[in-house]
Amino acid sequence: MSKFSRRSFLGGSAALTGGLLVADHLRFLEPSTGDLVSSEEFLTGKEVVYRTGHSNNCDGACGHLVHVTDGRVTMVGPASWGTTTVAGEQAPTFHPRICLRGLSQISNTYSPDRIKYPYKRVGARGSGKWQRITWDEATTLIADNFKRIQAKYGKTAVWVAPYTGSLAVLEGVIGAGFRFASVIGASAGDSEGDNEGDSATPAGWNYVLVDPTNPSNAGGFFTGHESVDFMSAKTIVFWANNVAETSIPDWRIMCDARDQNGTRLISVDPRFTVTCAQSDEFVPIRPGADSALIDGIIHQIFQNGTYDAAYIRANTVGPYLIDPRDGTWLRANKVITGAKDDYVVFDESDKKIKAAGDPTLKTPAVLGTHVVAGLQARTALQALADMAAKYTPEYTEELTDVPAAQVVSLGQIWGSSKPLAVRVGFGLSHWYHGDLHMQALLTLQAITGNIGVHGGGVTTFAGGMAATIAPFDLFDFWAPKGTKIYTLLEPMNFCDAVEKGDPFPVKAAWFPIDNFAQQMSDRNRIRAAMEQLEFVVVSDYSMTATADLADVILPACTYFEKTDLLSSNNFYLQFMPKIIDPLFESKSDLDAIRMIAEKMGYGEYFTETPEEFLKQIMKIGQSDADPSVRGLTWERLTTEAVRLNTDPMPYVPFFNQQYPTKSGKIEFYVEMLLPYDQELCDHKEPIEASPTNPKFKQYPLVFLSTHTKFRTHSQFVNLPWLKEINNGGDGFLEINPRDAAPRAIADGDVVRIFNDRGQMKVRARLTESMKPGVVNCYQGGWDTIRVKHYIEGHPNNLTHQIAKPAQSLIPNFPSNAAYYDVLVQVEKSGA
Amino acid sequence: MATTTAAIPVRATRSYRPIWAWYAALVVLMAWGLAAWIDELRYGLAATGMRDVVSWGMYIFTFAFFIGLSAGGLIMASSAEVFGIKALKPLSRLGVLSAAACVAVAALMIIPDLGQPFRVGNIFIHPNWTSPLIWDILIITVYFVFSIVDLYVLQRHAAEPSRWKTVARVMAYVGLPTAILLHSVTAWIFGLQIARSWWNTSLMAPLFVVSAVLSGTALVTLLALCAQRFGKVELSQETRKWLRGFIVISLFVDLFFVGADYITVLWGNVPADRSALNLVLPGGPWAWLFWIEWIVGGVIPLAFLLVPRLKKMPGALGLAAFLVIVGVYAFRIELVVLGFVNPLTQFPPGNAVGTYNVQTSSFQLIGRYHPTWVELGIVIGLVALFAALITIGYRALHVMEPSPAAGHRHARMPAETKASS
């Protein structure tokens, strides 16, 4: 082991740059910043400690202990979790968790940036001229305008778009905003908050594992392995998932797996992130080439014969025969006399063609081409093998830039290290073909027998909708008796609705804790569309870029100031009590909605208190409550973080190997994708960010806008504690020196990043963490009238809204903003 | 020359308009310094250019500078007695006066550097005997008292040479090591610190002592030349020769020490040690200190002290003395500031700076420092105090008046001396 000698502590190189020369000027005092307050009052009053959950747009959903003295929050720390489930079973050990953002929450709640009062616009939209008004005036304005617009253009012309600014039950992305929309007959955006970039991989997940046409699948869902389940894995592959930076407390579990169980960690990413630094192996992949790499590994699996035939036979459509004429499944009733409508297989034991449900069936062949009614029918697995045949290590290297030897080695690991868990980030979903990448991962995991087993699976959210939606009766909450559910208009369709009235005109919008005009892709287009709206309402606690464009601003509460419930991906229900009174004139979204609903004549639907709503949603005390929460008392819910009932525990989706697909099996061969040429996971190049794109010559760099640990999307962005450790809050472009040098860009130079859709300017930061040909500017920084974290523009000026038609097959995940599938050019900027 | 025991010819101190202008200027500067300190008390040390990375600045390096000047003055004065250098004896009292004034100013220089100056009494209530700062305060106190007593003794000795001869001798023998100890202890404030390799060398005390001799002698030389210019006394060639000699030799030794240190670091090439040196070597951000030390305060004064053609120029000695002092000041800056500028850790983001400014980073990898008007004001105010103390002391004590004491014959009486008889 190396010694921490003076030498090594001081650094291996004496590469010092800069340094002050002579006094540049003599100044009297360091200029002080103004902004900030300090109380001379030490804490002398009585302290009360509350437990709550952190609902600010993060699925980590940490539990917080909030200390309050004299009505002011004075400290936030990590809270522990209940040790038993609703039913009383011992829950897996789960450590208290918190990160730098939760620890900074006090300065977020008490920020001078808080919107204090309702405002109405008095200048041109976006000019930043406001007049303070009362809540009564504001809600009247809103009610009147909504009524007017609905009368003139149709009820759905009002679009309510709650988003992931809050993940809590009543007031976030599954919250009362949708109830309001249903009640007034309006359209509403994306519940569960996926369709701005996080729905491609869920769509792919559904292709393979869920039948979207079956009503009991409610339009598609998305779930994953509980975090602690990863302790059972022999190998964990982080696929486009910078867990150590974006899901920090979950990284602890991965480290425990590594340190206690010897689990191998592999990280696939175009960037050398801290996750890659701490993994045993780094796979430096070309962005967007994921399905090619997976196909290359699948090729190795077949080459080595390490597919799990027994598993494939039992749990996948692998043995089912395909009609060679059109690629659909052969139907038994069409090719076997007397057979019912069923899949067709070839029984190896007696070399006969049989229906899949034939009781005499012993060993369906997983591979091979078999003659059925004169047709040369391949098994689905054979079709997969044939598709994968071209993905030799060399060809894979050509497509992915991953060295051939590493492809071979990955294939070797994937076929022999079991169980193998994949944790995939939404980075993979920020691609046009994100659905295909997920489909490919599931295919690979299916043929290696890693789905529905402890320590396996493909997980994005640890629990996903199983934890965040299933426990609740949301449908009755969103569409109370006597009302119809709101009309769905996904964020990706907003511009068409506004610009062309397709599928229907939208003339007004309400964004509760949704920074739509900054965080949505193709920002220039979004802002142009917003200009065309007649009336915009924004509820938020800070003056975001979306609030800049509002007609009426409503001051919203932070999570300390209102009652709610957080159900999170860690399978715990966290009651969120109201800890302090709303600051200034802020009100909870529920209160704001109530006031407006009353003025529109729908007050009857909002008479319940938050507690009453929660009891209804959870069916507390009712026998038809969801099994995950059945038997839970309100008393228990409000005194500790309660773990949901799950089966199994730790939670593994499809542990019983029953799949809600048409076949009841894992459908890595997706018949419904035949029209889209995607029945198998054959790699397709990114829609824009590919060297095969003719635009590549003009815009040769792939533009990523990833997450940073110092922010949560566009929250926490302007907090002094976080800004002073994050480059003063100023954004920067990460670029490899090999890309910077030919452009004469030195570290710290201002650069212009541009493509046909827009441009932005920031300073460059040279780093070898970027793959040459790829640049990155962390998203979430603000571009508002008052506060700018980028010198000019915003990363979303460069992104697009190209939607993939195949996704429309999944009602809940029909469209996706492919934030990373973007090409740009970068040049040194004079200014 | 009068060798009788006649009354000492006392030159009437003339009311001299320029002297009042001089005093007025000093008072203004001292007032400005006081105002600056009051401002500093109001705003805290944030009014200075110091921050957490470079946490000692102008006050400390000027303190060390004045300690050096003080020690050097006394070393020179005591050496004259101890080693029987008759040519320097006329400057003894001036040397001791300079030493006393310098050490007083040095001690005062520390006060504005304290974050809580009104707690300074804690030093005497709870002294920590392992701290070189406490040793320094002790030796400064002893030294100051000593120099006042020595001044008194030498005054008496000038008046009654035979009676005070032994005492004066004893004082000199005590004074020389005391002065050496003063600056060694000050050196040890830095030299004993294991945290900073730029400081942590056994060479520190010898280097400080030799630069003290250098700067102190140069200061006394300058003061004597000022006395010659304004006070109508004259330095003999012999005296000048000795002064020149002291300066040249101590300058050579000083540059030798510094050079030896550079060579040790350069050849060893240990990155942690090199990184500090790289800051000051030509090409580095603090290279201007290098040039001042070696050229302005080294080669040029040597030229004016050694090159025959230059030596003869009027004002050569004074110029050399002045430049040498500038060079030593640059060395003090280099010592203190580079010890802080050179990062303790070279890993980003470096050290927190201890104040917040939206426009600049809260961290520094490499320290940045430049003094503010507050620091300049206070330091200049204290320098003005020094000038005032010297002027008053010189005029009140007539420290360079010719006297019946041994060695007086080397000081020539000005032609217009009015002998009173």
Added chain:
Amino acid sequence: MAAKKTSIPHHVMVIDTNRCVGCWSCAIACKQVNNEPLGYFWNRVLTTAPNQSTTAKAPASNNMDVPWGTYPDCELAYLPVACQQCNDAPCVKVCPVQATFRRDDGTVLIDYNRCIGCRYCMAACPYGVRIFNWGDSNYAPGGVVGYGKEYSTEDRLVFTPERPKGVVEKCTFCVERIDVGELPFCVEACPLGARIFGDLNDPDSQVSKLVNNGGGEQLHPELGTDPNVYYLPVARRVPGES
């Protein structure tokens, strides 16, 4: 016979750099519990090469999170540094008024009522972990946060939510918390569980096991400051091993 646990604990902290991801949660937690002003970090997280030593190419930029090496062969690690609570602390040796002192349990504390603000301790500290109150401080919005009260030990004021102008401050191992049986807040807050705190005199404590098994290393051991903060080194497994 197993060593008996003595009555005065010897507090040490162990930091696992093999799992530190440089998230700065510990640094922010420290700011919160100690009500630190802006620009002040008792605890900071340095971006380093693994075990602070490598022959790989230096980072392309002198900023946090920029790795060593050349893509794709990069290296990156993190080192959280706060007061090392040295057993032979240079700061304790040089403080002229004994305002900085070492308590029997190993914590090095500052008496805010006695410090004269000479900053000799800052010059003497090899780790650069001391912060000075240069002037009026700017705080993050929200008023006094964290522990929020004064705390004294051995008749010395060792914590106050707003340190006076002109005194030095630094990590105290959360003395006001450990004295009542809680953990330092950075230990509680670290999302990775990378910080372990305990009593070295207790042979059953986790820190004892980690330190006494030779796993923990000190920073600048050659200086002899004998810190009470130990670091578990980065240990990357060779790919290919099962």
